[in-house]
Amino acid sequence: MKIEIAKAQDAPVLADLFFSHLAAHPEYISHGEMQMGVGEGVIRDGALVAQTAPDGREKWMPYILEHIENDALAKVWKAVSEEGKIVGFVVADIEADGDTPFGMVCDVLVKEDYRGHGTGDALLQTAIDWLRGRGVSGIYLESGKNNHAAHRFFEKRGFTHISEIYKLA
Numbered sequence: 001m002k003i004e005i006a007k008a009q010d011a012p013v014l015a016d017l018f019f020s021h022l023a024a025h026p027e028y029i030s031h032g033e034m035q036m037g038v039g040e041g042v043i044r045d046g047a048l049v050a051q052t053a054p055d056g057r058e059k060w061m062p063y064i065l066e067h068i069e070n071d072a073l074a075k076v077w078k079a080v081s082e083e084g085k086i087v088g089f090v091v092a093d094i095e096a097d098g099d100t101p102f103g104m105v106c107d108v109l110v111k112e113d114y115r116g117h118g119t120g121d122a123l124l125q126t127a128i129d130w131l132r133g134r135g136v137s138g139i140y141l142e143s144g145k146n147n148h149a150a151h152r153f154f155e156k157r158g159f160t161h162i163s164e165i166y167k168l169a
Contacts, residue, residue, distance in 0.1 A: 001119055003126050006076040006089060011064050013086045014078070018064075019057050021109055026050040027146040031165045032106070036063060041167060048145055048167070067091050067106070077126050079110065079119045087114040092127035094136055102138040103131035108150075124157060 006014065022028055022039065029050035033039035038056035041048050053059065067074040070093075079088035088110035094101050105127050110120045131139055141159065143150045151161070 001082070001087075001114075001117070001122065002080045003077050003122050004080055006068050006078045008065060008068055010076075010078055010086060011061060011068065014064055014076070014089050015057050015060055017086065017089070017111065018060065018107070018109060019052060021111075022052045022056075025147075026052070026144075027148075028109075028144045028150070030142045030144045030147075031167065032142050034167070036060070038063075043167070050144065064091070067093060075127070075130055077123060079114070079123055081114065087111045088119050088123055090123035090127045092131055094131065094134060098138075100138070101136055102140060103128075103134075103136040105131075105139065105141040108141075120153060121157070 022033070026039075027050070029039035029041065029052070031041075033056075034041045034050070036059060037053055038060045039050055040053050041050045043049070064076065068076045074091070074093035076089060076091050078086045081087045088108075090108045091106040093104050093106060095104055105124065108120060108124055108127075110123070128139060141154060142165075143154065155161070
Protein backbone atom coordinates (compact mmCIF):
# COMPACT_ATOMS: atom_id res chain seq x y z
CA MET A 1 0.00 0.00 0.00
CA LYS A 2 1.28 3.46 -0.92
CA ILE A 3 0.04 6.83 0.29
CA GLU A 4 0.31 9.47 -2.43
CA ILE A 5 -0.88 13.04 -2.91
CA ALA A 6 -4.13 13.02 -4.88
CA LYS A 7 -4.31 14.88 -8.17
CA ALA A 8 -7.25 16.49 -9.95
CA GLN A 9 -7.61 13.49 -12.28
CA ASP A 10 -8.23 11.31 -9.19
CA ALA A 11 -11.35 13.28 -8.22
CA PRO A 12 -13.89 11.11 -10.11
CA VAL A 13 -12.47 7.92 -8.57
CA LEU A 14 -12.49 9.52 -5.10
CA ALA A 15 -16.10 10.61 -5.68
CA ASP A 16 -17.13 7.10 -6.74
CA LEU A 17 -15.43 5.63 -3.68
CA PHE A 18 -16.99 8.22 -1.36
CA PHE A 19 -20.54 7.96 -2.70
CA SER A 20 -20.61 4.17 -2.95
CA HIS A 21 -19.55 4.10 0.70
CA LEU A 22 -22.14 6.71 1.75
CA ALA A 23 -24.91 4.83 -0.04
CA ALA A 24 -23.98 1.58 1.73
CA HIS A 25 -23.22 3.24 5.09
CA PRO A 26 -25.40 6.31 5.68
CA GLU A 27 -24.12 6.41 9.29
CA TYR A 28 -20.95 7.96 7.84
CA ILE A 29 -22.92 11.06 6.86
CA SER A 30 -22.19 13.85 9.33
CA HIS A 31 -23.46 17.38 9.65
CA GLY A 32 -20.65 18.48 7.31
CA GLU A 33 -22.03 16.41 4.44
CA MET A 34 -25.52 17.69 5.23
CA GLN A 35 -24.37 21.32 5.31
CA MET A 36 -22.61 20.85 1.95
CA GLY A 37 -25.74 19.33 0.46
CA VAL A 38 -24.06 16.02 -0.38
CA GLY A 39 -26.08 14.25 2.30
CA GLU A 40 -29.55 14.72 3.67
CA GLY A 41 -30.80 14.12 7.16
CA VAL A 42 -34.35 13.99 8.37
CA ILE A 43 -35.69 13.28 11.81
CA ARG A 44 -38.13 10.37 11.94
CA ASP A 45 -39.58 9.23 15.25
CA GLY A 46 -36.91 11.24 17.07
CA ALA A 47 -34.01 9.60 15.20
CA LEU A 48 -31.79 10.95 12.46
CA VAL A 49 -32.14 9.18 9.13
CA ALA A 50 -29.32 10.10 6.75
CA GLN A 51 -28.94 9.46 3.04
CA THR A 52 -27.00 10.80 0.09
CA ALA A 53 -28.54 13.72 -1.76
CA PRO A 54 -29.62 12.98 -5.35
CA ASP A 55 -27.12 15.54 -6.67
CA GLY A 56 -24.58 15.02 -3.88
CA ARG A 57 -21.78 13.77 -6.11
CA GLU A 58 -22.02 16.90 -8.28
CA LYS A 59 -21.93 19.09 -5.17
CA TRP A 60 -18.96 17.19 -3.72
CA MET A 61 -16.73 17.51 -6.81
CA PRO A 62 -15.91 21.24 -6.38
CA TYR A 63 -15.14 20.58 -2.69
CA ILE A 64 -12.67 17.78 -3.38
CA LEU A 65 -11.06 19.63 -6.30
CA GLU A 66 -10.60 22.73 -4.14
CA HIS A 67 -8.87 20.61 -1.49
CA ILE A 68 -6.66 18.95 -4.09
CA GLU A 69 -5.68 22.21 -5.77
CA ASN A 70 -5.23 24.47 -2.69
CA ASP A 71 -1.81 23.24 -1.54
CA ALA A 72 -1.30 25.99 1.01
CA LEU A 73 -4.34 25.30 3.18
CA ALA A 74 -5.55 21.84 2.19
CA LYS A 75 -4.32 18.47 1.07
CA VAL A 76 -5.79 15.18 -0.14
CA TRP A 77 -3.92 11.89 -0.07
CA LYS A 78 -4.94 8.61 -1.64
CA ALA A 79 -4.13 5.05 -0.64
CA VAL A 80 -3.08 3.02 -3.68
CA SER A 81 -3.15 -0.78 -3.60
CA GLU A 82 -0.47 -3.08 -4.99
CA GLU A 83 -2.69 -3.37 -8.09
CA GLY A 84 -2.66 0.42 -8.56
CA LYS A 85 -6.27 1.00 -7.44
CA ILE A 86 -7.30 3.87 -5.18
CA VAL A 87 -8.69 2.15 -2.08
CA GLY A 88 -8.92 5.05 0.35
CA PHE A 89 -8.27 8.71 0.96
CA VAL A 90 -7.97 11.42 3.58
CA VAL A 91 -8.73 15.13 3.33
CA ALA A 92 -7.18 17.71 5.65
CA ASP A 93 -7.33 21.46 5.79
CA ILE A 94 -6.32 24.40 7.91
CA GLU A 95 -9.10 26.62 9.19
CA ALA A 96 -8.47 30.20 10.31
CA ASP A 97 -11.82 31.05 11.88
CA GLY A 98 -10.74 30.32 15.45
CA ASP A 99 -8.49 31.93 18.04
CA THR A 100 -5.53 30.37 16.23
CA PRO A 101 -5.51 28.33 13.03
CA PHE A 102 -6.63 24.75 13.58
CA GLY A 103 -6.58 21.59 11.53
CA MET A 104 -9.52 19.58 10.28
CA VAL A 105 -9.33 16.00 9.15
CA CYS A 106 -12.36 16.31 6.92
CA ASP A 107 -12.69 12.73 5.69
CA VAL A 108 -10.92 9.43 6.19
CA LEU A 109 -12.23 6.56 4.10
CA VAL A 110 -10.86 3.12 3.31
CA LYS A 111 -12.67 0.50 1.21
CA GLU A 112 -13.95 -2.25 3.45
CA ASP A 113 -11.84 -4.95 1.79
CA TYR A 114 -8.68 -3.01 2.70
CA ARG A 115 -9.48 -2.24 6.32
CA GLY A 116 -7.59 -3.80 9.21
CA HIS A 117 -4.19 -3.62 7.51
CA GLY A 118 -3.03 -0.18 8.65
CA THR A 119 -4.27 1.83 5.65
CA GLY A 120 -6.53 4.06 7.75
CA ASP A 121 -3.73 4.57 10.26
CA ALA A 122 -1.31 5.56 7.51
CA LEU A 123 -3.78 7.99 5.93
CA LEU A 124 -4.72 9.60 9.25
CA GLN A 125 -1.09 9.91 10.36
CA THR A 126 -0.14 11.47 7.02
CA ALA A 127 -2.80 14.16 7.52
CA ILE A 128 -1.77 14.76 11.15
CA ASP A 129 1.91 15.04 10.21
CA TRP A 130 1.08 17.51 7.43
CA LEU A 131 -1.00 19.67 9.78
CA ARG A 132 1.64 19.61 12.53
CA GLY A 133 4.32 20.40 9.94
CA ARG A 134 2.43 23.63 9.27
CA GLY A 135 2.46 24.61 12.94
CA VAL A 136 -1.10 23.51 13.68
CA SER A 137 -1.54 22.10 17.16
CA GLY A 138 -5.32 21.81 17.48
CA ILE A 139 -6.59 19.06 15.20
CA TYR A 140 -10.29 18.17 14.94
CA LEU A 141 -12.48 15.85 12.96
CA GLU A 142 -16.17 15.10 12.72
CA SER A 143 -17.98 11.84 12.27
CA GLY A 144 -21.53 10.74 11.63
CA LYS A 145 -23.65 10.27 14.75
CA ASN A 146 -23.98 6.50 14.39
CA ASN A 147 -20.58 5.79 12.84
CA HIS A 148 -19.47 3.91 15.95
CA ALA A 149 -16.68 1.91 14.30
CA ALA A 150 -15.06 5.17 13.17
CA HIS A 151 -15.53 6.68 16.63
CA ARG A 152 -13.61 3.75 18.17
CA PHE A 153 -10.92 4.08 15.46
CA PHE A 154 -10.41 7.77 16.21
CA GLU A 155 -10.48 7.35 19.99
CA LYS A 156 -7.81 4.61 19.79
CA ARG A 157 -5.64 7.15 17.97
CA GLY A 158 -5.94 9.84 20.62
CA PHE A 159 -9.02 11.82 19.56
CA THR A 160 -11.55 12.72 22.26
CA HIS A 161 -15.28 13.27 21.85
CA ILE A 162 -15.85 16.96 22.65
CA SER A 163 -19.27 18.04 21.42
CA GLU A 164 -22.61 17.19 19.88
CA ILE A 165 -24.25 18.78 16.85
CA TYR A 166 -28.01 19.26 16.70
CA LYS A 167 -30.28 19.97 13.75
CA LEU A 168 -33.63 21.68 14.06
CA ALA A 169 -36.26 19.17 12.96
